[in-house]
Amino acid sequence: MAGFCQRAPAFGDIAMVAHPFVTVLIDLSEGDGLVYDVHGRHERGSAVVGLLPGDLRAAGWARIECLQIRLEPVVAAAVLGASTELSGTVASLEDVWGRDAGRTEDRLRAAASWDERFAIAADILGRRLGARPPVDPELVYTWRRTLTSRGRVRVDGLADEVGWSRKRLWSRFRARLGITPKRAARLVRFDHACHLLAAGHTAADVAAESGYVDQSHLHREVKTFTGLTPAAVAVAPWLAIDDVAWPASSPTRSPVTGGERIPDLR
Template sequence: MLSSGTPPGWSWSDVDVAVPRPSARLPGISMAGFRQRVFAYGEIAMVAHPSVTLLIDLSEGTGPVYDIHGRQQRGSVVVGLLPGDLRAAGWGRVDCLQIRLEPAVAAAVLGATTELSGTVVSLEDVWGRDAGRAEERLCAAASWDERFTIAAEILTRRLDDRTVVDPEVAYTWRRTLTSRGRVRVEGLADAVGWSRKRLWSRFRSQLGITPKRAARLVRFDHAAHLLAAGHAAAGVAAESGYVDQSHLHREVKEFAGLTPTAVAAAPWLGIDDVAWPASSPTRSRDC
């Protein structure tokens, strides 16, 4: 979810990454801590990811500023699905806890997420005073391990306090994710015993995205990581379920604003793989 271009004044080698130990991980939730070690200006171009994302600012000083379509938001934010052209900029040494929530989990942790789709809002607008309390506890923690423990406690409590989405909707999302977006809505409707119209309506009203759009987003995410791993675009198109290479090009352009060649070289995918490595799910690195 991070930069599609190396910002002036620093490089990804200047960023330390920490991830929770396997025993501390929660279903449907991924966390990572980022620390910029050098004092410099940096700009991050963010791209679509199949999750709702919390970016909790733990920096000393001004912290990051997020810009979406000319509107700016400072501090801790919630990034909904499909945010569009989103950039973050910061000056100094930035500390940030990034929490990715699968949409069905986000609906429980954040409440209704439909209005979050395509937007970036202040975490305080969503959690109220709890946002400030969470920031204070996380800032006071002595290590990333302690921060992950605190975050897991907060998220677990909110999960216990809220109603989850319909089981049929949650199942549809999980099947979309595990199939890497290569699944037909009609088949999913049959699997849960609903009509296509009902599944479409309930899915969209609870997760803020249609089943078809969700499948496209998941498929793009898989294709983007294959491109970053060095696979040729033609092979990625075939493996990811696109009609042809031109189809892949159009989808990557829509979701990332880049060509497949540019995505393959995008530094954000490199750091993304450090924090959430698909091939090494037990990797852990503290900073």
């Protein structure tokens, strides 16, 4: 998780780049607060961004405070009480959590510091996670092998590793996480490639490093996930912020102890 502050009275507009996590944006602002745009529809307040939501922009007027939480899909299915219905969508936190959404916002807004907010959020997430049945360990293993291999893993091989048939792994994975194993691998590989591009590597080097057939293959994948070229993705503000908030995700930086940063997005 990370806290974001925009202290100056200005308007910010950031296009989100698809990444292999479910994102919870908790709006803690006073006044108009966070605004997000999905396929031309404008919404306000806290939101849950599922995997592969398509074109999504987040913005805000005046002073913005927002807690962003990233959840592995295998965790999100339990914490949010939803799985497949969140994939490819953006929903208000109230629609997902009901009255608990408002109570969570009130507790976090009343906290005296960001450290206190992180502790409150961790407690809430932990309680929700502990109150629901866990995702099948075979699915957890499959997801995390996909993540640690940076998407360069064969689904057939994973099925053998967990002792399931390919058909069973495919259907269970999609039913619980809302995405197929192959699509998940593509998303993870794309995410790694994007961070390499943002770190200044050439498209040709990124294609080779990330396991794409060639530079044209990388170009097609970037276009599929973002509608942009690799050059445009390399300078995307979302990835620049990502590098500050979650330095462990950057190929050129080492993790920060505690994993939490508070960028000032003025």
